[in-house]
Amino acid sequence: MAGLSAAARLSQRGINNLVVLEAYERPGGRIHSCWLGDIVAELGSHWKPDSCCTHPIYMMSATEQPPRPGVPGSEHTRGLFHRIVTGKMPFPPTITAYYKFRQIEQEAANIYCLGGNKQQGSLINFMSLRIQQELHEYPEEQQHDAARIMFGLSHMLSARCGDDTSMLCADHLGCFMNMPGGEVRVPLGLVGILAPLLRQIPEGAIRYCKPVNCIYWGTSQKAGYRAIVCTTDGEEFPADYVIITVSLGVLCANSVGMFCPELPASKIDAMRCIGFGYCNKIYMEYCRPFWYWHKGNLNFKYCGNELCDRCDWTRGITAIEVVPNSKHVMCAWVVGEEAVMMEGLCDKDVAEGLTDVLRLSTGDCCIPYPMAILRSHWTSDPFFCGAYSYDSISSDGQAQRALACPLPGPSESIPPILMFAGEATVPGHFATVSGARLSGIREAERIVQLTLQYKGPPLPMCEPVKSKKVKAQK
Numbered sequence: 001m002a003g004l005s006a007a008a009r010l011s012q013r014g015i016n017n018l019v020v021l022e023a024y025e026r027p028g029g030r031i032h033s034c035w036l037g038d039i040v041a042e043l044g045s046h047w048k049p050d051s052c053c054t055h056p057i058y059m060m061s062a063t064e065q066p067p068r069p070g071v072p073g074s075e076h077t078r079g080l081f082h083r084i085v086t087g088k089m090p091f092p093p094t095i096t097a098y099y100k101f102r103q104i105e106q107e108a109a110n111i112y113c114l115g116g117n118k119q120q121g122s123l124i125n126f127m128s129l130r131i132q133q134e135l136h137e138y139p140e141e142q143q144h145d146a147a148r149i150m151f152g153l154s155h156m157l158s159a160r161c162g163d164d165t166s167m168l169c170a171d172h173l174g175c176f177m178n179m180p181g182g183e184v185r186v187p188l189g190l191v192g193i194l195a196p197l198l199r200q201i202p203e204g205a206i207r208y209c210k211p212v213n214c215i216y217w218g219t220s221q222k223a224g225y226r227a228i229v230c231t232t233d234g235e236e237f238p239a240d241y242v243i244i245t246v247s248l249g250v251l252c253a254n255s256v257g258m259f260c261p262e263l264p265a266s267k268i269d270a271m272r273c274i275g276f277g278y279c280n281k282i283y284m285e286y287c288r289p290f291w292y293w294h295k296g297n298l299n300f301k302y303c304g305n306e307l308c309d310r311c312d313w314t315r316g317i318t319a320i321e322v323v324p325n326s327k328h329v330m331c332a333w334v335v336g337e338e339a340v341m342m343e344g345l346c347d348k349d350v351a352e353g354l355t356d357v358l359r360l361s362t363g364d365c366c367i368p369y370p371m372a373i374l375r376s377h378w379t380s381d382p383f384f385c386g387a388y389s390y391d392s393i394s395s396d397g398q399a400q401r402a403l404a405c406p407l408p409g410p411s412e413s414i415p416p417i418l419m420f421a422g423e424a425t426v427p428g429h430f431a432t433v434s435g436a437r438l439s440g441i442r443e444a445e446r447i448v449q450l451t452l453q454y455k456g457p458p459l460p461m462c463e464p465v466k467s468k469k470v471k472a473q474k
Helices: 002-012 056-064 091-113 123-135 140-156 190-200 248-258 265-273 304-309 337-343 347-362 399-404 433-454 465-473
Strands: 033-036 039-042 182-185 212-217 227-231 236-239 242-244 275-277 279-285 317-322 329-335 372-375 388-390 418-420
Touching (some): 002 433, 033 190, 039 279, 091 123, 091 140, 212 242, 212 248, 242 433, 248 275, 329 337, 347 372, 418 433
Antiparallel strands (some): 227 236, 279 329, 279 372
16 A cells, blocks of 8 residues: 555656556555455455545545445444353443443553653553452452453454554553544455556556565665665666565564665664564355344453463454454454464364354354355565554654654765655554555655755766675675
8 A cells, every 4th residue: 555655646746757566466465355255355454444535545445436334333342242151241340341441441542642651561561450440449249240341352452453462552542543534334345445546556667476685775776776676586676766665574574685785773673663463364254144243243351361271373363243244254353473373274273263262152052164264364474474563562652753764864965765654654553554555645755855856866876886896795
């Protein structure tokens, strides 16, 4: 999304001499929509952009087909919470505990709004302390069920980062910016919003199946060019500017060999400060719907000791939900290291694990196995190396801005060559499609302003003699 948005904006502003390199045979990156049964399954980014005329994703989806408002069950769970053991919890504790947890969640968000400076530690430590305090307000016979609800909801926060909640900083909830408007469904899935972008990009500008091997920039490029992008098949692309839109996981894994010269220490430190989590979706298709929780999601609630007792990948399941507008498909979310474990299993083992959890949760040992499953493998994919970024406990609050800073930086005499875009570079919009789009537009506008400033592309640097020796050694 970031790369396509940048290319489309450059073309809109009259800069058409551009190339977009896609590692796969498809565009969109972490936007990956596939048909399964009677629905479009989103293996990557979810298809619920906010319905507001100022939202960058909503406007693109509205140009193709009018979005469908009111995603069923997407905002609030209207059914009773289900325990991980057979049966349902008493009604009063489920409701009061839910709203108590939302109050605690708001307190955590206020830490950021009031200028918190990470002194509260991790998010899970802050919330655990507050939950323990609130539990004292419940009668003794209700404390156990209330604890299951509140600790279970805190466990589900891991889906927001794809990692252990102990890695989240306490003000993580407050630093995220919510777009105005409600939520809508894009009928064709998020892949449908790519069409207007692709139409704006010059024909032939997108090159598919072109993974990047190395980017020579600064004093390491060949004479006459400011940068050269080399792909794994040996093709070279000279460039005045390079916008890097790979995921944070790929940047962290390949920062040493992907750039020549290497990125400065400040950029590496910024990448390490931002968390990058693991999250996968598993879609299950059934011949006949067996579920009875039509008005809400089946959300699993765990206490801390219950998670320790589970020794397989299923302990990473944060929710299983009926896919809206489908009568045959359910979706499970798996986060953390368990999501990585799940990727290494065969479909049969995954189907058995999910069925065991469903049978245990509902008390119905007759729940059938799915006739087909479709799942993502974001962590083992070398072109993604994970799901999405989050504000980790080691972040100082400026890491996203530091990552977005171009190279050479503002204090250098050389105009910027490398620019960085993607959801991990946008404070307040990390882990979102809108963040990725905004970042691409941001870097495209940077190039436009530099082009106006220099009345065209900046003059290429003369290649020092010693740079040839460095390249020969490589």
